[in-house]
Amino acid sequence: MPKPALPLPWHADIWRQWLQQLTDDRLPHAILLSGLPGLGKRTLARALAHFLLCEQPDVNHPCGRCSACQLLYSGFHPDWHGVYPEAEGKAIKVDQIREMNAQVQQSAQRGGYKLVLLWPAEAMNINAANALLKTLEEPEPRTQFVLVSDQPSNLPATIRSRCQQWAVKAPPLSEGSNWLACQLTDEQCPETLLKAAGGRPLQAWKLASPELEEPRQLLLQTMETLNRGGDPSELAARLKSFTLADLLDYLQAWLADTLRLQLQGEAGVMDSRQLPLYRHWGQLFSARQLLNLDAHLKQDRLLLNKNPNHELFIEKLLIRWTQELGHE
Ligand SMILES: [Zn+2]
Known part of the structure; x- marks a missing residue:
C-alpha cells in the first residue's frame, strides 16, 4: 500500500503550528509556503x-x-485541485485559474474540505x-x-498579503544528515553532499543522483581538457546536453568555491568533491x-532571455576561458 503524504522531519515546527490552528478552528484561508528549492515545500x-482530506x-x-x-493515492480525489504549469519553466495561465475557480465555487463532492495546491506560485502570469x-x-x-514559492518576492504583494506566509528553513546539519543518510547508498557521504x-x-539528494553525477563529470572533464x-x-559540442542556465550555475559555483579555497582553506569549500x-x-x-571569469559569466547570464544560439554561446564562453588562461 502506498504511504500517506507526511511532512519531513525539519517541517515539524510548521506542522505542529498548523495542527494547532486546525484544532482551534482558525486555519488561514490561504497558506504560502516559501523557501529555497530543495527543502521539501511541495512534500x-x-x-x-x-x-x-483524510476522513x-x-x-x-x-x-x-x-x-x-x-482516492488520493489513485490521483482522482474530486476535491483536490492541483494548479501547475503545463511544462516546467512555463507560466500558469489565466485559463487554469478560471477553471480552478469554477471548481471550488461548487460544494465539496465528498462533503469535507476543498484543497487547491498551486506551484510554483511565481509562475502565474499577471492575469x-x-x-x-x-x-x-x-x-x-x-x-x-x-501556494508554494521559491521566490515569494516575485509574487504580487496583493497575493502575498492574502496568504499566511510560512518560511520553510534548512534543518541543522546533523538533522539533515540523518535524514539524507537513509536515502543514500553506503559509499555516499551525507555531510559532503549536504554542504554542497x-x-x-x-x-x-538530487546532487547524489546519477542523472546529475554524469553531467558534473562531463563538465569536469571538459574543463580539464x-x-x-x-x-x-x-x-562546446560536447556540452550540448546542458541548458545554458545549468552550465552557468555549475561554473559560477565552482569559481566561487575556488576562491573560498584560497581565502578560507578547505573548511570554507561548499562542494568538497571538487x-x-x-x-x-x-x-x-x-x-x-x-573574479574576471565570474564577472563574464554574470554578463552571460543577462543574455539568456535573449534566446542565444546554444553552441555559439558555449563556444564563446570557453574561448574567453582560454584567453584568461593566456595572460596575467
Ligand atoms: Zn484516510
Missing part, C-alpha cells in the same frame, strides 16, 4: 492537503486506509494572479489554498582572473 503542501485521520497524520486516502486574487478576496467556506547543497536535504589546451569549438579541480584552477588563475 509539506501535499502532507497538509492529504491530512485535511479518519490519526492524531497527526492521515490514516492511509479510508476511501478518501485511497492569472489577478484571477486568483478575486477568489482569495472572497473565500469560499472550507476551501484551503496552499547549502544545507538543503532534497537538493543534496580545455585547461590543457583543448579546442573550444570541439569542446577539491582537485579547485586546486588546479587555483594554480592556473590568480584571484583577479577568477
Whole structure:
C-alpha cells in the first residue's frame, strides 16, 4: 500500500503550528509556503492537503486506509485541485485559474474540505494572479489554498498579503544528515553532499543522483581538457546536453568555491568533491582572473532571455576561458 503524504522531519515546527490552528478552528484561508528549492515545500503542501482530506485521520497524520486516502493515492480525489504549469519553466495561465475557480465555487463532492495546491506560485502570469486574487478576496467556506514559492518576492504583494506566509528553513546539519543518510547508498557521504547543497536535504539528494553525477563529470572533464589546451569549438559540442542556465550555475559555483579555497582553506569549500579541480584552477588563475571569469559569466547570464544560439554561446564562453588562461 502506498504511504500517506507526511511532512519531513525539519517541517515539524510548521506542522505542529498548523495542527494547532486546525484544532482551534482558525486555519488561514490561504497558506504560502516559501523557501529555497530543495527543502521539501511541495512534500509539506501535499502532507497538509492529504491530512485535511483524510476522513479518519490519526492524531497527526492521515490514516492511509479510508476511501478518501485511497482516492488520493489513485490521483482522482474530486476535491483536490492541483494548479501547475503545463511544462516546467512555463507560466500558469489565466485559463487554469478560471477553471480552478469554477471548481471550488461548487460544494465539496465528498462533503469535507476543498484543497487547491498551486506551484510554483511565481509562475502565474499577471492575469492569472489577478484571477486568483478575486477568489482569495472572497473565500469560499472550507476551501484551503496552499501556494508554494521559491521566490515569494516575485509574487504580487496583493497575493502575498492574502496568504499566511510560512518560511520553510534548512534543518541543522546533523538533522539533515540523518535524514539524507537513509536515502543514500553506503559509499555516499551525507555531510559532503549536504554542504554542497547549502544545507538543503532534497537538493543534496538530487546532487547524489546519477542523472546529475554524469553531467558534473562531463563538465569536469571538459574543463580539464580545455585547461590543457583543448579546442573550444570541439569542446562546446560536447556540452550540448546542458541548458545554458545549468552550465552557468555549475561554473559560477565552482569559481566561487575556488576562491573560498584560497581565502578560507578547505573548511570554507561548499562542494568538497571538487577539491582537485579547485586546486588546479587555483594554480592556473590568480584571484583577479577568477573574479574576471565570474564577472563574464554574470554578463552571460543577462543574455539568456535573449534566446542565444546554444553552441555559439558555449563556444564563446570557453574561448574567453582560454584567453584568461593566456595572460596575467
Ligand atoms: Zn484516510
